Amino acid sequence: MGKRANPMAVKAALTYEISEAAKALGKSPATIRNWIKDGLPVMASQKPCLISGAALRDFLRAKYRATKSPLAPDELYCLSCRVGRNPVGFAVEASPNTANTTRLKGECSRCGAVSTRIISNTASDTFAETFHFAKGADSDP
Ligand SMILES: [Zn+2]
Structure with a gap:
């Protein structure tokens, strides 16, 4: 497991191609594609696929939060x-x-x-x- 990407490294108001998101976050494009498989939303109407910075931030925060403090079954x-x-x-x-x-x-x-x-x-x-x-x-x- 690599170093955590900083959600603040992407700008919420911008959209990113996979390669751009990878560069901004210091990750490989393959990692970004894995995130998409894991539920990172892409803007479906766009080719090549674009990811909004806001969605990236939300995804990363949720991802790291999940490992930080697991929720009880009723939370x-x-x-x-x-x-x-x-x-x-x-x-x-x-x-x-x-x-x-x-x-x-x-x-x-x-x-x-x-x-x-x-x-x-x-x-x-x-x-x-x-x-x-x-x-x-x-x-x-
Ligand atoms: Zn509250």
Whole structure:
């Protein structure tokens, strides 16, 4: 495992080609491609594929955060407290993140800020036992 890339090395307002992102972050293009496989979003309408600096930052922060402080099974990561917190009422909104992952969103029970967690789709049954999933207005009870 190499040195961590600094999320601040990319500018949030810019877009990057894979080679540019690799250079800015001191990584190889293969590493950037692996990140894309791991869920780093690319701008689908563009060729060659472009990555927004903001998306890169979010991805790196989430990636390093995950290794820093693993969340308990009943926690989301609060963007304000910057630690794992229980969501209010254990209510979460689920939305597709990548083909293999789902993004959970809730409200921090401590400060009320947005809290999120990316889970593997294969684990969603386990999380459904802990959290109350909402998928928008027309979800089944
Ligand atoms: Zn909070």
